[in-house]
Amino acid sequence: MNILEADRLSHRFPDGSMGIHEIGLTLRKGSFTVLAGPNGSGKTTFLRHLNGLLMPTSGEVRIKGVPVREDPRRARRLVGMVFQDADSQIVGETVYDDAAFGPENLKLDRREIHRRVLAALDAVGMSGLAGQRPHLLSGGEKRRLAIAGILAMGSEVVILDEPFSNLDYPGVRQVLGAILDLHSRGRTILLSTHDLEKTIAHADRLLLMEKGRIVADGRPGAVLGQTERYGVRRPCAVRWGRAVESWLN
Amino acid sequence: MAELTAFGYHPGDSVLHRLDPRFKLVCLIATSLTVLDSGMAALGLWSAACAILLVKTGVSMPRLLRELRYFGVLILFVFVARAFSAGGDPLVRFWGIGPSRQGMMEGALVGWRLGLVVLLGLSLMATTRSWQVKAAVESLLRPVPFIPHKRAATMIGLLFRFIPQILSAARETADAQKARGIGNRRNPVFRLVKLAVPLLRKTFLDADRLAAAMEARCYTEDRSTPPLSAAAGDWSFLAAVCALSAVAWVLSRL
Numbered sequence: 001m002n003i004l005e006a007d008r009l010s011h012r013f014p015d016g017s018m019g020i021h022e023i024g025l026t027l028r029k030g031s032f033t034v035l036a037g038p039n040g041s042g043k044t045t046f047l048r049h050l051n052g053l054l055m056p057t058s059g060e061v062r063i064k065g066v067p068v069r070e071d072p073r074r075a076r077r078l079v080g081m082v083f084q085d086a087d088s089q090i091v092g093e094t095v096y097d098d099a100a101f102g103p104e105n106l107k108l109d110r111r112e113i114h115r116r117v118l119a120a121l122d123a124v125g126m127s128g129l130a131g132q133r134p135h136l137l138s139g140g141e142k143r144r145l146a147i148a149g150i151l152a153m154g155s156e157v158v159i160l161d162e163p164f165s166n167l168d169y170p171g172v173r174q175v176l177g178a179i180l181d182l183h184s185r186g187r188t189i190l191l192s193t194h195d196l197e198k199t200i201a202h203a204d205r206l207l208l209m210e211k212g213r214i215v216a217d218g219r220p221g222a223v224l225g226q227t228e229r230y231g232v233r234r235p236c237a238v239r240w241g242r243a244v245e246s247w248l249n
Numbered sequence: 250m251a252e253l254t255a256f257g258y259h260p261g262d263s264v265l266h267r268l269d270p271r272f273k274l275v276c277l278i279a280t281s282l283t284v285l286d287s288g289m290a291a292l293g294l295w296s297a298a299c300a301i302l303l304v305k306t307g308v309s310m311p312r313l314l315r316e317l318r319y320f321g322v323l324i325l326f327v328f329v330a331r332a333f334s335a336g337g338d339p340l341v342r343f344w345g346i347g348p349s350r351q352g353m354m355e356g357a358l359v360g361w362r363l364g365l366v367v368l369l370g371l372s373l374m375a376t377t378r379s380w381q382v383k384a385a386v387e388s389l390l391r392p393v394p395f396i397p398h399k400r401a402a403t404m405i406g407l408l409f410r411f412i413p414q415i416l417s418a419a420r421e422t423a424d425a426q427k428a429r430g431i432g433n434r435r436n437p438v439f440r441l442v443k444l445a446v447p448l449l450r451k452t453f454l455d456a457d458r459l460a461a462a463m464e465a466r467c468y469t470e471d472r473s474t475p476p477l478s479a480a481a482g483d484w485s486f487l488a489a490v491c492a493l494s495a496v497a498w499v500l501s502r503l
Contacts, residue, residue, distance in 0.1 A: 048461075051465055053461055053464060053465055073467055076464070076465055076466070076467045077467060080465070080466075081465045083458065083461070083462055083465075085458055088455050088458035088459050088462060089458070089459070089462030089465075091410070091459070091462070091463060091466075092378075092380075093257075093258040093260070093378045093379060094258075094260055094378075097378060097380065101463075101466055101468075102466040102467060103473075104380075104472045104473050104474060105466060105467040105468050105469050105472050106467055106473075107469075107471070107472065107473045108473060109473065110473070110475060110476075113473070131260055132260075133258070133259075133260060149466060150466070153466065153467070
């Protein structure tokens with residue numbers, strides 16, 4: 001069953017340049033897709049269409065069959081997004097407040113908000129940090145808090161825009177663990193990156209973008225051979241003819 | 250961004266943290282107005298009360314004073330301006346002008362008042378979450394006609410959210426410029442322009458990113474924030490502030 005469909009999606013910026021061009025994509029419920037491409041290839045622009053933060057110049061995105069344009073609020077509830085810059089998406093003054101921000105916007109009652117926040121913080125292993133100031137967290141903890149924030153909203157699709165940028169090795173492992181945990185609980189994952197090394201061992205699909213178009217789409221094993229043609233480095237193990245290992249091993 | 254400025258919310262369980270934010274706002278406004286009309290003795294009383302409350306909030310006083318150093322320059326400017334312009338008997342004369350005893354007293358009084366109002370505002374910022382400020386402003390403005398109370402409250406709440414971030418960005422930019430030798434340039438206008446341009450650009454970009462992140466999480470003015478409820482402790486605090494204001498008023502007129 002497809003949970004997300006993008007149909008001939010194009011976006012032209014006010015200066016006339018094309019951000020994305022005629023993108024068609026369907027995401028199967030529960031899939032783990034990696035979207036790779038060099039800087040400026042249109043990954044973030046594309047992702048921002050999936051929950052209505054940007055509206056297409058032409059084409060359409062549907063979440064569970066309903067066009068995003070018809071009900072952007074529903075799309076934002078179902079499609080949660082973790083942004084590249086963790087600091088700029090922190091809204092609350094404590095970890096608890098930040099995770100509660102989304103459910104409060106959904107006008108849930110306080111008891112339900114409390115239940116969801118505790119469950120979300122628990123899911124990303126941050127229960128003990130509920131009273132902490134978010135800006136004092138480590139990079140990995142901030143990303144996990146962002147994930148908790150969208151978990152608390154009940155998002156079914158989780159979009160992560162460059163979730164490993166500026167993270168050290170322990171931070172990468174923490175965030176990767178949280179993402180895999182979400183996936184194992186049935187969430188659909190779409191993760192954008194220009195560094196395949198950390199995630200490709202877990203993905204069941206790899207998309208490559210270049211100049212606003214999807215130029216390759218398939219199982220990672222079939223697409224990895226083409227990545228360097230489009231400005232994305234192949235993982236070291238692939239270059240040496242070996243299987244890619246998980247960063248959690 | 251690991252180290253924040255002293256301007257911002259500090260989690261805690263002090264008296265001010267526990268107060269209903271509406272009472273805090275009303276007390277802040279009333280106290281600030283009283284302070285601006287207070288004499289030396291009353292200011293001493295207010296300062297002692299403010300220092301005790303600030304210490305109880307857990308804010309580091311040395312760090313707070315360090316971060317207020319630029320405001321200290323403004324107070325110094327006010328002091329000098331008053332000292333030279335208020336009239337009275339000059340203590341010394343340079344080219345026909347000089348600071349007078351009365352002017353210096355007046356300058357010290359004005360500077361003290363301004364500094365105290367800033368510290369009172371900081372104690373509110375340190376102990377109140379931005380959603381509490383929003384809820385309090387919304388509640389206090391609701392009976393006022395022709396004011397879109399929800400929008401006004403949202404704007405003030407966001408302002409509270411942004412002040413520490415802007416100050417943190419300013420510090421980062423200033424450090425980056427120091428590392429590239431801005432200290433060798435003595436022209437303050439040049440330094441100010443070189444600081445302001447990247448800081449403004451970063452502030453607008455951050456605001457844009459924050460707006461997108463809030464929108465992605467279904468932000469709306471009509472949210473289910475925790476209800477505010479006044480307890481006996483809030484009324485007691487208000488009564489104490491009123492009593493202190495009365496004492497300060499009497500002291501100022503002795």
